[in-house]
Amino acid sequence: MTVLFCNGQLADAGALSAALVNYGHFTSLQVRDHAVQGWALHQARLQQGTHELFAVELDAPQVLTWLRQALLQLDAGDASVRITVFSRQFDFRNPLRTVPVDVLIGIGAPAQIPPQAHTVLPVPYQRELAHIKHVGTFPLFQLRRQALQQGFDDALFVDAQGRISEGTTWNLALWDGVQVYWPQAPALRGSAERLLMEGLDVLGQPQLPLEVRLSELSRFSGAVAFNASGIWPLAAIGEQRLQQSQALLDLLRTALAQTPWVRL
Incomplete structure (x- = not known):
């Protein structure tokens, strides 16, 4: 409690x-x-x-x-x-x-991220004042609920231009087998995303911010979701299966480990 x-x-x-x-x-x-x-x-x-x-x-x-x-x-x-x-x-x-x-x-209680890969449903939505982590969370949870009703684990937001932005309470990274991509559209840029970017820099891993439209998703083979609670793989975005999400998950876990834990 x-x-x-x-x-x-x-x-x-x-x-x-x-x-x-x-x-x-x-x-x-x-x-x-x-x-x-x-x-x-x-x-x-x-x-x-x-x-x-x-x-x-x-x-x-x-x-x-x-x-x-x-x-x-x-x-x-x-x-x-x-x-x-x-x-x-x-x-x-x-x-x-x-x-x-x-x-x-x-x-x-400390968060425990379930190990299984998630499937997410793309939905047309953009948060109000997306850059602020404000307390107006009703639509986020209602869209997650609707995704669950359709057999998915969560919802992924797509803006009016067809660009992938963020999940209900998480950001995501995409993978093509060589490079990590950070989808760019109006969204809350989380602290976990910053730490992962910094960790990939330390590792020398190529990465790129990129506008990614839902129609272009087939060029990617893996995706991972993350927030302050942890990191988890995505098995599919809509009908697009993602076979290399575990490889991206392993890479991002290594990247996050580059940030030290600092005592309060």
Whole structure:
């Protein structure tokens, strides 16, 4: 069960009811043995989102202190963490009013990614304000639900120009047997993607950002999905089978291992 802390204290009903206004943003990460990968990327995401949604600066050192305290209080060396920035004083009737922000930290069990390859259903959709990891997640989960109803494991978004962008809660990489490709279209560019790119650079592996249309998918032989919880292979995108996804998965796991885990 996830335990919630608001501004360093166990969250009460007042804090949780304010969070239901559905205006805010967040980042998710995994903690292992009191350490994380890419903490600076998560800080940057939180700062960017706070500036865009609330026009104020986030006290990043204070957020880190609250995170450490929450993990210590729960004796959680391994955990899934979600840090949400919102404001109990935000008023949708007067959204330009400057208000202080609140920080909701959720501590849950560490994520376990199922080993089996997934099949994903391409669907026409583009997230609103795609570059912000905002809390408006209703369409993401509804599209995942519809994909499951059709016998797939998840949904993959395709924009109005036919370009592959992102999954419901994940990014993806494609593989042609030689080079790794990062599909380019309006999307949330996740911290895991940045870490994987940096790791591939260390390995000297060729990689390329590329606009990929759904109609061009046959040129690729493998695909892997990933987010802060982990990496998993894709067996198929729609009717297109992907026979070399395991090879790409092995490569990206090696790339991610190039980033050290830094103790909080």
